Amino acid sequence: MELQAVLMAAGGGSRMPDLTYNTPKPMLPVGNKPLMWHPLNLLERVGFEEVIVITTKEVQKMMSTDPKMKDVKMKLDVVCIQEDGDMGTADALRHIQQKIKTDVLVVSCDLITDVALHEVVDLFRAHNATLAMLMSKAHDFTETVPGQKGKKKTGEQRDFVGVDQSGKRLLFMANEADLEDGLSIRKSIMRKHPRMHIKTGLVDAHLYCLKKAVVDFLADNKSISSIRGELLPYLVRKQFSKTTNCPKSKDDADDQTQKTADGSTNSTELLICSRDEPLLQLAQERSCWNDHRGDMSEAYHGGKLRCYVHIMDQGLCYRVNTLAAYIEANRLASKLLEEPAVHPSAVISERCQMGPDSIIGAQCQVADKTSIKRSTIGNSTTVKEKVKVTNSIIMHGVTIEEGCNIHGCVICSNAVIGRGADLKYCLVGNGQQIEAEGKHRLVSRF
C-alpha cells in the first residue's frame, strides 16, 4: 500500500465559537453536507478506499446518524480521542502510530478544495520527499460577516513561507508569532539556495504527505504536539542541519550512541531522512539530473530530508475555520457538488423565485412568493410565504414565518424566525426564536 489517509476531525473550531458551541465543527453543514464530508469526498474521488478518522465521541455519534455520511463508500476507521483539547494533531498521530503501516496523508476536516491531489503526491513520490504539503493563495473574504460589527481586524498572524526558485521546494517556514526581531535565514540555506521567494499571502491547506519514518519519529519525541505548529517547522529546519547532511557511511550503530543537543537520538533523525538504499544511490549517481545548478554539489545538495510544497494558484481551497470562511465556503459549495442544487424531496411551490446559486436541502418546504437567492437552505426547513432570503445560510430544521426578510445571515438549526422579522447580517444560534416583527442588524443571538 502506498499511502494511508488520516482525517483529523477532533478540532474544536475555536475560531468560530458562535457556530460550534452546539454543533461540533466537523458536522457543521456546508452546502447541506457535513463539513467533514468534503475532504472525505476528495479522498474518495481520488481513489482511497480506507480512511482513519480521528475524532471525538460526539462527532462519531452524529456521523453514524447522518444520512450524508452514509454516502461515503470508503471504509472509515474511527478512532475516538478525548475532547479536552489537549491533544494536538501530532499527539493524535502518535496515538494511532500502531495503525500506520506506510506513508500517511493527513487531511484536516475543514478543508474544502478541488485540488488535483496527484500534484502534491507526485512531489512526494518523485523526489522521495519526507514531507509534501499543499498551500493556496489566500482569498480575501469580502462579505460582511454576520454578527460582527465593523471590519474584522486581521488578528491572525501571518505565515512566512520561503520557497526556492522552482516554487516547489520548501526552504523556510515560520509564523510571525515566532519571529520576534525579524526574519533571519541561515547562511547555509542562502549558500545552497541563493534565490528564495518568501511569500506571506498563503493559506496552509493542512494537507500533508508524511513519510512513515516521521510518524515513528513522533512516537519517540513526545514533546511535539502539533503538526503545523511544531513538526513542520522542525522538518523544514532539519533539511539544512549539519547532521542530516553528513554522509551516512555504514553503521547506524555508531550514530545511535550519539545524542544531539535537543535530546533526540541521532537514530531518529536518521529515520526521517530518506535513507537511500545503495542501488538508489547508484542510480542517482549515474543520472545526469540535478535540481539546481551553479554550484558544485550534487542533486538535492546531498540532503536526505526534503520538504516540498505545492502552491495552488487556481481553484478552490478553503479552510473553514472562521465564520467568514464558513460563509464563503457555503456560497461556493454549489459549484463543488455535482448533485442538483435542489434536493428532489424538497417541496417548492411554483411561485417561488430561486436563484441558481441556491441549495435547497431534503424535505424542505418552500411556500409561494418567496425569493431565495445565493443561499443555502438545510434539510427539513420550512419557509413560509413572502419571505425573502438572500446571501444567507439556513441550517436544518429552521422555520421561517411569513413575510421575513433575511439578508446575509447565518441561522443555525432548529431556530424559529417570527413573522415579519427583518434580519440583516445576524447570527442566530441553535433553537433560538426571533420574535415577530423584530428588526435586527449585525446581531448575534444565542
Added chain:
Amino acid sequence: MAESGVTDGLCNTDDIERSKTEGKELTKEEKQRLRKEKKQQKKNKEKNDEKTSHEGEKKKNKKKKEEQPAGSASQPPAQPSPKAVPAPAPPPPAAAAVPVPASEAPAPADKPAKSKADLKAERRARQEAERASKGKKGDVGQPAPTGKLKAPPSELQPVVKRLPEHVQVDNPEVVKKLAKKLERQQTPGCNAAENVKIPLRSDYGYKVSLFSHLHQYSRKAPLTQQLGIPSTVIHPAIVRLGLQYSQGIVAGSNARSVALLHAFQQVIRDYTTPPNEELSRDLVNKLKPYISFLNQCRPLSASMGNAIKYIKKEISNIPSQCKEEEAKIKLLNCIERYINEKIVLAAKAIAKYSIEKISDGDVILVYGCSSLVNHILCEAFEKKRKFRVIVVDSRPRLEGREALRRLVQKGISCTYVLISAVSYILPEVSKVFLGAHALLANGYVMSRVGTSQIALVAKAFNVPVLVCCETYKFCERVQTDSFVSNELDDPDDLIVTRKGKTQLEHWQKVPSLGLLNLVYDVTPPDFVDLVITDLGMIPCTSVPVVLRVKNVDQ
C-alpha cells in the same frame, strides 16, 4: 494457441509472395481477414491432430510475433519469426500456385513428409469457404507484433516488415488497439476479474509529420493524473519510477536500468504467489502491466529492454518446486549480480581499457553527460594522467553542465562550449569520447541527439572517435536513420524566456509551426573508430559478433 495455423501459415506465405511480386500494398481488409482466420482457427481445434507436428514448426515461423510469456514452452528450436505482417491478397486466382518460399521456414530440415500440394489445396478450399461466409467487419487492425524485434542477426527475413505497433501513433486504429491492449492486460488465473488497467497517455501538441508515428507527451500531464492515488493497481515503487522517468529525475541509460532493477527488487520483495499459481509464470505476468506503464511514462531504452529480458528469463527459469522465499532471494541476488557485473564491473573494465588510450597531454572532447565517460575520465585523472577536457553541450537538455560539474569537482580542467562551436574547437582536440545509449546490430551507435554531428565533424578533422558502451546495451535492432525509431520529448522544453519575453509561448496557435525535440540519433559506424566495451576494444562492425556470442552463452 492456434495449432491449425499452418493452413493459413502457408497460405499467408503464398499471399506474401504474391503481394511482394505484385508490389501490392497490404490493405486493411487483408489484415482483417487474416486476423479473422486466425480466430477461426482457434475454434477449429479438431484440425490439429494430423498437422500438429509440422504445424507447430511452420506456425511459429509464420505466426506474427505476439507477446509470449517467457515461460511458454513452445519456443521452437528455430528462432521465433520476426515481425511479419502477411495478409491475404484478394481471392487468389486458382491458378496461382506459388510454392512455399523456403525462406519463410528457416528450419527446412524439420519439414514433414506429407505432400505440400495436398495441404495447400485443402487449405485454400477452407479459406475460400471462410471468406465467403464472413463479411467485412469494421476495424481494429490485427494483433500486431510488439516492439522487440527478436530476429537473431544470423537470419535474414525477407518478409515485409512493419513498424512495431507501439510506434505507429499516426494510425488511429493502432492507437485504439493499444488502448484496448492496455486495458486487457490483466492478471490471469483466479484473479482474472481484476483488470489491471493502465491508462493511455494522450499525445500533446502538433507533431512534425516525419515523426508523426512516434508519441509526444507533455511533462505537465503525467500519467499519474489518471491513476488513483494510493496506487494499488501498480506497485508504488513502479509509479514512483515512472514519475521519475517522465520528469527526467532519473535520466541516462545506466541510471534508468539501475533504477528499474531496484524497483523490480521491491516488487519481488512485496510479491506473494496467489494460490494455484506458479511463481515463475505469475510473476512474469505481474510485471507486464508495470512495463507497459513505464513505457507510457517514457519509452523504454535498449538497456532497460535487455534488463527486462534477463529478469523474465530468470523468473521463468525458477524450478516449480522451489519455495517462494528461496525463489525470491534467488531473484534478488540475480538482480544484484546483473547490476554488479554488467554495470559496475563493466564500467571498471572499460575504464581500464580506456586509460590505455588516454595519454598525457591529450585534449579530450566529450558530449553531454554520459555516466560511463565521466567515470572513465575521473578514473584516468586518479591514475595521474594529464589531460584536459572539452565538454560540448546542447539545448534543450543542457546535460553538459552536469558533466562539467562532475569533472571540475574532481579537479579536471575543462572547457565548455555549445555544439554550435564544435567545428571551431575541434582543431584543438586529440580524441573524442562518446557515450552510447545503445549499439545496434549493424554497428550504428544510438546516442543523444547531436552525437552523430560531433562524430561527423571529428571525422572531417581526422580526430579519432571512441565510443564507450557496456555490452548489455547491445541491441539486436537495426536502423540506419534517426527517423524510424526515436523518442520525442516535450516540445515545450524548447521554449525559452529571455528578458521576460517568451516568443514561442503560443506556438500551438500558429498552424504552420511545429516544435520538434528529438532525443536520440544514430551515428554510422564509418565515423566511429573504436568501441570500448567490457569485452575489449572492438571495431564497430563487430557488434553482431558480440551479440551472437552473447546469445550462445545464454
